Amino acid sequence: MRYSKQIGFRLAATSSLMIFALPAYAQQAPQASNVASDGIVVTATKRTASTIQATPIAVQAIGGADLQAKGAIDFADFYRTVPGLSVQDEGPGDKRYVVRGINASGAGTVGLYLDEVVITGENSQDGGGQAPDIKLFDIDRVEVLKGPQGTTFGASSMAGTMRYITAKPDLDKVTGYVQGGLRTTKGADLGMQTDGAINIPVIPGRFAVRASGFYADLPGWINNRFEKGANGEKSKAARLSTRLKATDDLTIDTMMMIQKVHQDAKNYYNLQDFGGAKLPANYQADVVRSPYDDKSEIYNVTANYKRSFGTVTATGSRFIRDTGFVRDASLAAQAFFGLPYDTTGRSALVQNKHRKVDSAELRFASDFKGPVQMLVGAFMQNEDRYYRSSWPKADTTGNIPANAALLLDRAVNTQIRERALFGELSYKILPDLTFTAGARWFDFKLDQQSVALVAAGGGAGAGAGPVLKTKDQGVIGRFNLAYKVSSHTNAYVQVAQGYRSGGTNDQTAAALANVVIPDGYGSDQLWSYEFGLKNTLLDRKLYLNGAVYYIDWSNIQVSQQASNGTVSFGYTGNGGKASVTGFEAEVDARPIPGLRLTGSLNYSNAKLDRDNPVPATGRKGDRIPYVPTWSGATGISYSAPLGSNGLMGTIGADATYQGPMDTKFNSTISNWQHLNGYWLIGLRAGISKDAWAVNLNATNLSNNQTVINFNEIVPGVYPLGYYVSRPRTITLSGSVKF
Secondary structure, three states: OOOHHHHHHHHHHHHHHHHHHHHHHHOOOOOOOOOOOOOOEEOOOOOOOEEHHHOOOEEEEEEHHHHHHOOOOOHHHOHHHOOOEEEEEOOOOOEEEEEOOEOOOOOOOEEEEEOOEEOOOOOOOOOOOOEOOOOOOOEEEEEEEEOOOHHHHOOOOOOEEEEEEEOOOOOOOOEEEEEEEEEEEOOOOEEEEEEEEEEEEEEOOOEEEEEEEEEEEEOOOOEOOOOOOOOOEEEEEEEEEEEEEOOOOEEEEEEEEEEEEEEOOOOEEEEEOOOOOEEEEEEOOOOOOOOEEEEEEEEEEEEEEEEOOEEEEEEEEEEEEEEEEEEEOHHHHHHHHOOOOOOOOOEEEEEEEEEEEEEEEEEEEEOOOOOEEEEEEEEEEEEEEEEEEEEEEOOOOOOOOOOOOEEEEEEEEEEEEEEEEEEEEEEEEEOOEEEEEEEEEEEEEEEEEEEEEEOOOOOEEEEEEEEEEEEEEEEEEEEEEEEEOOOOEEEEEEEEEEEEOOEEOOOHHHHHOOOOOOOEEOOEEEEEEEEEEEEEEOOOOEEEEEEEEEEEEEOOEEEEEEEOOOOEEEEEEEOOEEEEEEEEEEEEEOOOOOEEEEEEEEEEEEEEOOOOOOHHHOOOOOEOOOOOOEEEEEEEEEEEEOOOOOOEEEEEEEEEEEOOEEOOOOOOOOOOOEEOOEEEEEEEEEEEEOOEEEEEEEEOOOOOOOEEEEEOOOOOOOOOEEEEOOOOEEEEEEEEEO
């Protein structure tokens, strides 16, 4: 679909809005341009580094020191503190991020980056959108950019972008750290985690190497017939970074990272077994072992060439991800083929995915002397995926023999090619008033072919199917008016467009059962209208930020179902129209030395504005799934000297709230479930002196076991699986810096 025809109308509307706003701004006397220098510096605009308070978009950053103080090791440990960020969570490596109420099937709606590397969840009918859980070791900061970021970050950033920024090599000093800790989780054995880094200037001032690593053994609290603590997680990761200052103007950074995650079983439990009998607490019903493996490899080279008039950046990346997921399919074999689940039907669905993404970008960010600044760039991405889904029988030990008989076997090959040109032009209308207009031209092509290797029930498959193709081309835009109201207050108005390309539906499995599903679905798009204020008050002792927004979302990609009366198959189609009205607020107060008070609040009214094309899948007024109306967080910490020997003590507490939400649009949809709201409370205390520190952290102190998601396999056939937050966990850790 082309968007360029919409740009003219939107530009006119945007210009009218901004012109209407100009007189009030123009009456203000020019103020000093100094901004607070003690905030976290972000690179959210790709044009220049600036503090959060000076960046005219909604962005929140969490520094590496704060993540370490909270004992955070992955996304689940910090996302609740970010207003407007929620998640559809099924455990490590199996999450869909939701920003400002934009959530749907198909590709992810939130772009995900590690430095310059695109690691966004894939666009796929079979579990699309799930992004890797990057472990939080040797991290400089995490940036969460809210609202459409498509002009600078591309297609799947229609709702926002999240960026993990790693610590970079230091050219001048030998530095590093080592930390380790013991973790005890209610209902689980003792676990441990450790990470560290070392930075070596090989050629001082010119070339440095930074190496870091991570390991965690987190025992599980859910049992099954095969083992105790079956959902335990073992993770390990290593990263090697280099920085070469080839000349005073040219810097070349490289980064290589590998990460592996393994679970013997996922994080859900069942209330009853496959025969309907009641199970003990925190117990899985599976009669087949269901391990999960996730391996990611990330490579990047980035060159920055700085001149007095601007910076040229060239970056190239490769992201490889291999996942293997086994889920019990014994009840499905009983329902579809008449094979008893506890004997001849004992079987599993085995899903193996290989994904390789090569991306490159060349951009220029100006640093002109006059009122005009610009960002221009070109982007390309080649993605290749191989997905295989087989249905082998298992033995009585719950294992799958090497020569297991197959009830179904199919493979899918996918190729995606994307090209884009993007740019932004900023003009300083007045000394404190800047207008920015940006656009992105994109060209997207997807080819997909499925191969039926074994037909349903075990017969010969039909072989290779047709090559399904989809493509998309168009232009999207962004408009921003930033005004420095005073030395204490910055305001902005932004109108931005986001989009997500369409895709294909693998018809192989459905065709084997004589069920007809569409061969593809179209793109969806949205416009976001936002007004924000950022205040730095009381001599930088109080930061108060907020934004109100309205999002108009059309042609939504939604999950549909097709059936032959006996068997149903899911596919992705295009729905109706939705809107999101919301506001968010953040406060960060430091009233006296050592005391810090934080708080955040988000309201989101995300609902369908008209029925989906198939009304049973969503009706006007239905709330968008996995979007709470209210969410928030609050925290307090206090640090003070302990005597005169240099010891420093710190205590802190935090509480987060996620409001109620639903898993489907309405209760008439198969397997609709309601999720109750819940609070999580954490406490922490620490002692430090010079380079060493000892910390005690408690998360989920009240051991809240409110269900946060449900395991959906075959509605009406399998007993529900329940996901909860990690039970009360206490971590004792120590660290040394050098």
